[in-house]
Amino acid sequence: QKEVEQDPGPLSVPEGAIVSLNCTYSNSAFQYFMWYRQYSRKGPELLMYTYSSGNKEDGRFTAQVDKSSKYISLFIRDSQPSDSATYLCAVLGNQFYFGTGTSLTVIP
Amino acid sequence: DSGVTQTPKHLITATGQRVTLRCSPRSGDLSVYWYQQSLDQGLQFLIQYYNGEERAKGNILERFSAQQFPDLHSELNLSSLELGDSALYFCASSPRPGGFSEAFFGQGTRLTVV
Numbered sequence: 004q005k006e007v008e009q010d011p012g013p014l015s016v017p018e019g020a021i022v023s024l025n026c027t028y029s030n031s032a033f034q035y036f037m038w039y040r041q042y043s044r045k046g047p048e049l050l051m052y053t054y055s056s057g058n059k060e061d062g063r064f065t066a067q068v069d070k071s072s073k074y075i076s077l078f079i080r081d082s083q084p085s086d087s088a089t090y091l092c093a094v095l096g097n098q099f100y101f102g103t104g105t106s107l108t109v110i111p
Numbered sequence: 112d113s114g115v116t117q118t119p120k121h122l123i124t125a126t127g128q129r130v131t132l133r134c135s136p137r138s139g140d141l142s143v144y145w146y147q148q149s150l151d152q153g154l155q156f157l158i159q160y161y162n163g164e165e166r167a168k169g170n171i172l173e174r175f176s177a178q179q180f181p182d183l184h185s186e187l188n189l190s191s192l193e194l195g196d197s198a199l200y201f202c203a204s205s206p207r208p209g210g211f212s213e214a215f216f217g218q219g220t221r222l223t224v225v
Contacts, residue, residue, distance in 0.1 A: 037211070046113065046201050046216025047154065091154060095211065098169040099156035 004029050009092055009102025018111050022079040026092035026102045029073065035095035036068050038077045041104070042088045050090075051077070082109045114138065115204050115217035123223045129190040132220045136183055136204030142166065143185040144205075144214060145177055149198035160185055161208040192224045 009026045016022055024038075034055055039047035053059045056070040065078040075092055087109050092102040114137035124130055136143050145157040147170075156169035160179035171177075174192075179185040189196060199221050205214035 035211075044218075046115075046203070046218055048113075048216065049212060049214065052212055093154075098167055099211070101154040101156070103153040 006030060006033075006096070006100035007092060007094055007102045010105055011103060012105040013108065014105060015108045015110060016082055018082060018084060018109055020082050020109075022077075022082050022086070022107060022109075024077040024079075024090050024092070024105050024107070026075045027073055028075065028094050028100075030094075030096060031070065031073065033094040033096050036066070036075045037093040037095070038064075038066055038075075039091040039093060039101075040088045041091060047091060079107075082107075084109045084111050113215035113217060115202060115215055117200075117202050117217035117220050119220060120218070121221045121223075123225060124192060126192055126194060126224055128192050128224075129188065130192065130222065132187040132189070132200050132202075132222070134185045134187070134202030134204075134217060136185070136202075137215060140204035140206050141183060142205045142208050142210060142214075143179055143183070144203040144211075145171075145185070145187050146201040146203070146216075147198045148201060148219070149195075152198075154201075157187070159208075166208050189222070194224050197222055197224045 037052040038050045041047040051066040063080045067076040089104040091104045116135040142161045148154045157171040159167040199219045203214040203216040
């Protein structure tokens with residue numbers, strides 16, 4: 004079983020839609036949960052991270068961790084064409100473990 | 112521009128060869144992280160250095176090695192290359208050893224093994 008599993012997508016939504024990106028993880032000991040955004044031909048950039056469980060909001064982005072079900076989510080409100088990218092979830096244990104990424108396209 | 116510089120941007124080499132990838136961290140950053148991103152494995156953490164010392168190790172093969180020099184630049188050495196080593200190799204840097212939240216990635220080196 005992989006440490007992090009991510010819905011592969013791809014996902015295509017109209018501009019203004021709410022986007023939900025999801026991952027599950029295997030080890031209940033993981034405490035840090037991250038979301039990275041990666042544009043084509045660029046390195047990943049950290050969007051948000053949470054420690055332990057709960058929600059964290061930053062503008063149009065909300066990261067959510069449900070430790071009881073080992074589920075992490077990223078919600079994007081009022082999605083924009085500039086949000087079109089690959090989104091990777093990650094967890095930090097004794098090392099970093101990444102999901103395989105979900106490709107998102109927001110259509111104007 | 113993240114301030115992290117990776118060279119070369121592209122590299123094509125033959126199986127069995129050895130290559131060296133270079134990373135110059137952002138000014139003031141003491142920690143360097145190396146990652147491999149391939150189509151089948153996704154993004155994988157390889158290794159982290161902090162101020163010249165190995166700090167954390169991930170899924171780094173024995174054929175691969177890294178080091179961080181006194182001027183804080185880092186090199187990732189890949190030897191006995193196989194077709195499956197073809198991937199994007201990213202470097203990231205941060206000021207602190209546990210500073211993943213402050214880490215910025217370079218643009219990567221695309222390695223193609225033929």
